[in-house]
Amino acid sequence: MQPEGFSNNIHWHIGHVLTANEQFLFGFPDNTEHLPEYYKDLFGYGTKPADWPDDVPSADELAGQLNSQLKRIKAIPEEKFAEKLPEAVLGAQTFGELAALAAFHEGNHTGRINAMKKVLNK
Template identity: 65%
Template sequence: MSELMYTQFNTTRNMLLKKISGLDPQSIDVQPIGFNNTIHWHIGHILTVTEQFLFGFPDNSDNIPEEYKNLFGPGSKPADWPDNVPSVEKLEQQLKEQLERLNSIPAKKFDEKLPQPFLGNETVGELAVMAAFHEANHLGRIHSMEKVIKNQ
């Protein structure tokens, strides 16, 4: 089972990284009609939520700055951002580094029970599956937003 987990993380993350490298820089901070956020926000959100789910951010992880929780966490939005938001290039590099850490999670870790169920998940492995699903979901939103922005 854990091999499939690594495969899913690598497949989805590499598709995300490929998408980021091909983005029109003019589109990343556009919030199209009907969408709550920007492509820039989605990229940071994927990084932040994966860090929360699998590495205990912000309490147990210092791999990304604590301010990311306010910038990219659930309920956040670009309209509330200060002037010093990390660039997409910086987020892209952090996503690559995070993938290395994801691939370093020992397979046995996925069998561990969570201290308490989280979003209906009871083990680290179940939460990892949720993280992979979450990333793929937001990648789909990025694809959709890109198409809408091109056609506006």
């Protein structure tokens, strides 16, 4: 359900955070992403639920992917955060700076999710 005044629904925001974190934290520079490629088509920048086909991943599938991703994030060696990127990504020069951008991005969407939950619960 998409509350009035919001451009996407909670399901999309969760999928988008998952997809963006995957790209930021595992796509640069190693390209070791684990999500199905079609997630980008559903949850990437500029996508919206109105364009979804009928077979969108369930909330349970997204939750499982988030748990798996969190385990992989926790397994990133600390020294990786100091590594320079081959080229700047969104202004980030190191993997740690890119991880900070991913965390900021996730916080932004988490705020939107929380706002939608409040609207939907009224």
